[in-house]
Amino acid sequence: MNSGLAVKGVGESLLIHVPAGPWDEVLASLLQTVVDGGEFFHGAKLGLQLEDRELGAADLGRLRDQLAERGVNLWAVLATAQGTRSAAADLGLALDMGRPSQRAMQPDEPIETELPGDAAVLVRRTLRSGHHVHFAGHVVVLGDVNPGAEIIAGGDVIVWGRLRGVVHAGAGGDQDSVVCALDLAPTQLRIAGQIAVSPERRGAAQPEMARLRDGQLVAEKWIDEHRR
Amino acid sequence: MTARIATITSGKGGVGKTTATANLGVALASAGFRVVCIDGDIGLRNLDVVMGLENRIVYDLVDIIEGRCKLRQALIKDKRLSDLYLIPAAQTRDKTAVSPQDMIRVVKDLKPDFDWVLIDSPAGIERGFRNAVAPADLVLIVTNPEVSAVRDADRIIGLVEAEEKGPPKLIVNRVKPEMVKRGDMLSTGDILDVLAIELIGVVPEDEIVTVATNQGSPAALDPRSRAGKAFREIARRMNGEDVPFESLESKDGFFGRISRMVRPGGA
Structure with missing residues (x-):
């Protein structure tokens, strides 16, 4: 992919490594990657590897909506920055690729019995x-x-x-x-x-x-x- | 008549493809079938030598393909058997002179006049091999009881399977029963363990073959030759006959075991 974003499959979901750089540019290439990927991304559960990037709830919320418009479900955010982690948790996003965050778990949600497995x-x-x-x-x-x-x-x-x-x-x-x-x-x-x-x-x-x-x-x- | 097309191949050189082709041609023709053998080894022809027909060659396979002669003109009639013919390879050209489509066309023209078309494949896995296999209904893989020959046979089987020619059948050539008995040589069972294809013949090492090859008179013509007998049996199996795999030594020798192992499967 020429936009330079690495995508890898983790279980049933996709993980994109988001590189360092100005957020506007990174956001644009991220959305372009999703558009270029077409069917590949459609309906996918997506995780983003953000490393130590600081993003607020507003940025993350907007990103989630923009991805949703393109048929992609932002599901997890992998970050080391504390601000980003708590913003993601507030939005109900998972903080690792393994299972949804505690806060995202609704009280009446059934226990996950389906194992994702590996490719x-x-x-x-x-x-x-x-x-x-x-x-x-x-x-x-x-x-x-x-x-x-x-x-x-x-x-x-x-x-x-x-x-x-x-x-x-x-x-x-x-x-x-x-x-x-x-x-x-x-x-x-x-x-x-x-x-x-x-x-x-x-x-x-x-x-x-x-x-x-x-x-x-x-x-x-x-x-x-x-x-x- | 509609001929069946059998290609004899091996991957490795020197395992006895040409000898097997000549002997199967002789064995089938002796049994009353009309047979034509085609030497597919363009540039290194020797089926004509093994069959003792070298001095009768005027036209060859490439002459047919390039339209310098009629198919009938290049058919060399055997000097002993009236129903056996040879189409020799060209010596002055290489395998790029022939394409798989050329081979399919030539064989199609031969089909109505014969019961069997035998094609002697060159060694290797390149163009010459592909030419030889292209028209085949049946592929016979010749191997020796040696690890390297078995390895190449395995590779060839993979390629034949990829061409969707149906499962090839195996001829194990130059077996020395005494050596196998001592555990110094791969047994037919060891070979079948790896290759996992149907066995159609086990040919013992036989000095008569060496002499016969040099004299241009295939061993299958010699009633004393043990190898010749094995080739005649393969010819019968090619025609659907159920010929038991005979023990070449004592009743409990490995051939006895193999026949018990192989026969019930049928396949």
């Missing part, structure tokens, strides 16, 4: 040598990942089948990412910055999950965790 791609086939999947979120494969195939995911990688190719979970540096497979025998396994190769298989294949524990890559049999 993932489903690959419903076997990945053969030369195939590769690159995705910023999680990757789920229903099939095998053969030697010579490659998966690079920003989040977790789950393979319902044999995993024998190269796999990188948490490629953006997320140390909490995991790799699970019914038969975990990758050519090379990476989580965030750690790299490992599969040890020699002893006995029959079992479902396993690889993760980082104290900075070390470990693979654990799924059954262990299940019994614990």
Whole structure:
């Protein structure tokens, strides 16, 4: 987007990072971004990352109305400035992307039971040598990942089948990412910055999950965790 | 008659595509089918050598495509089997002289006069491979019991699937049963584990093939050749016959196990 505003998906909502600079200009490019985005933004729950910018309730209220005119629901404001936070809270806006602020919660509002979840791609086939999947979120494969195939995911990688190719979970540096497979025998396994190769298989294949524990890559049999 | 079109390919070179094409051509023609083999390896022709027809070449595939001869003029009749023909590759040109559409057109013209058109694909995954696969109804993947050949076969299977040619079938060539038994060679089961496609034949390593190839007389013509027998069985399976996968060694050898593993699935 040429207006230079970074948009990213968080759960079911969109988060826009609002850069520093005169508010008039920033506001204009923000509205332009929304207009340029067209259908992408339509009906979206929008969060704004304002950092330490000071905005009063009047500014925020006007912004909310202007976004509403364009079909966008301003839902949360992420700010460190105290004035902005209290103005946002007064307007009933959430102060983080996780859940609405306490003040916004109406007494008769039902408890939120729907989990937003994370973005993932489903690959419903076997990945053969030369195939590769690159995705910023999680990757789920229903099939095998053969030697010579490659998966690079920003989040977790789950393979319902044999995993024998190269796999990188948490490629953006997320140390909490995991790799699970019914038969975990990758050519090379990476989580965030750690790299490992599969040890020699002893006995029959079992479902396993690889993760980082104290900075070390470990693979654990799924059954262990299940019994614990 | 409407011919079925089978393309023999592998990705990796030297696994026995040309030998398989020549032998399947001979096996099908011996069984009474009218067969034409096309050498798709423009610039590096050798199917004619393996079939022993090198000295009869006047026109080639590129001559047909560029209109320098009629289709019939480039068909070389085999010296042993009256129902077997060859269209040789051009030696002086490269694969850019042929397009996938050219191949589809040539094969379409051949279809009414034959039962089978076999296309010998060049190694690699470039233009020549795409030319060879474009007209295919059936793709036969040849591999050897080696990790690198299996890896390339896997890549090729992915490309064939992307062309929506239907599931290809697998020929495992140059298997040494004794080595597999000792655990020194990939077994057919190991290969099928990775490739997960239907097996259509397992061809044992056989010195007769080397001799026959050099003499231009495919092993499928030799009743003593174990490889020749395997190719004749593949030819029967290509025509829908249910030929059991025979154990090449003892009853409990790995071929016995494979046949039990593979047969019930059918697919």
